Structure formats: C-alpha cells, structure tokens
Amino acid sequence: MTSVCVFEHIxxxxxxxxxxxIKELLKPxxxxxxxxxxxxxxKDAQINxxxxxxxxxxxxxxxxxxxNKRFFDNGKNYLLAPFYSEKVRDFKDxxxxxxxxxxxxxxxxxxxxxxxFGALFLTNGNEVSD
Numbered sequence: 001m002t003s004v005c006v007f008e009h010i011x012x013x014x015x016x017x018x019x020x021x022i023k024e025l026l027k028p029x030x031x032x033x034x035x036x037x038x039x040x041x042x043k044d045a046q047i048n049x050x051x052x053x054x055x056x057x058x059x060x061x062x063x064x065x066x067x068n069k070r071f072f073d074n075g076k077n078y079l080l081a082p083f084y085s086e087k088v089r090d091f092k093d094x095x096x097x098x099x100x101x102x103x104x105x106x107x108x109x110x111x112x113x114x115x116x117f118g119a120l121f122l123t124n125g126n127e128v129s130d
Contacts, residue, residue, distance in 0.1 A: 001022070001026060001030065001032045001033070002032075002034075003032075003035070004035050005035050005037060007036050007047070008044070008045040009044070009045075012044075012056070019056065020060045020061065020062075022061045022122075023061050023124055026063075026124040028124060028125060029124060029125035029126075031066070031121065031124070032063060032121075032122040032124075033120075033121050033122075034057060034120045035117065035118065036117075036118050036119075036120075037115055037116075037117065038115060038116050038118035039077065039114065040079075040114070041081050041084075041115065042100045043099065043100055044099075044100060047118065049073075050070050050071040050072075053118070053120060057122070058122065061122060063122035064122065064123050064124075064125070065123075066121040071118065071120065077113035078113055078117065079114065079116060081110075081115065083100075083105070084105075084108055084109060084110035086109055093106070
C-alpha cells in the first residue's frame with residue numbers, strides 16, 4: 001500500500017485515526033510506504049520533526065519501521081512554499097482566510113526553500129533495520 005503526499009492535507013485527528021486502521025488493511029508481511037511534505041509551513045501539515053512522524057504514523061499504525069528506526073532529517077530544504085512567492089500575491093488573502101497561514105505572513109516574500117519531502121516505510125512483519 002502506498003500514499004504519495006496525502007497525509008499533510010488530512011487534519012491531525014483524522015490522520016492518526018487513519019493510521020490506526022492501516023495495519024488491519026495489510027496482509028501479514030505487507031508494506032505501507034508513505035511520502036509527505038516535511039516541515040511544510042502550512043499550519044495543517046504539522047509534520048515537522050522525527051518525533052511527530054513517529055507519533056502520527058508509527059505509533060498509531062502499530063507497524064514496524066523498515067530501514068532507519070528514526071526518521072533522518074538532513075536539515076536541507078528543497079521546496080519553497082508557493083505562498084511566499086511573488087507570483088501568488090492575489091491568492092494569499094484566501095490562504096489566510098482559510099487559516100493555512102497567519103495574517104502577519106501576508107507581506108513576506110522568500111527566495112530560500114522552506115521545506116522538503118519525506119518518506120517512511122512500514123511493514124506488517126518483522127522489523128528491518130540498518
């Protein structure tokens with residue numbers, strides 16, 4: 001089973017509830033691969049640390065982590081939130097109204113990347129570690 005950049009768009013409560021059900025959907029020795037925006041500045045994303053990844057995905061699912069037991073953050077960001085681009089100036093008010101960004105962020109323009117992409121691999125079988 002695979003989820004590609006979906007979980008950061010799901011509210012935290014629902015995200016945890018979904019992960020609690022994942023193990024039931026997997027066959028024995030089945031795998032669940034997740035990709036997500038990591039450190040996305042949108043308020044709802046809330047996937048900003050290895051601890052949050054562990055608490056939102058690993059603990060509720062009851063699955064075992066494949067590879068590194070702890071999510072590795074290399075500290076580099078490869079993506080710029082479109083909100084901070086000059087090109088979406090007219091769309092920023094809408095994003096603030098939706099509660100995705102704070103009003104004090106309206107005037108900010110950034111050129112350095114904010115966030116990156118993360119991946120987590122879980123299994124419904126024996127632990128696999130590096």
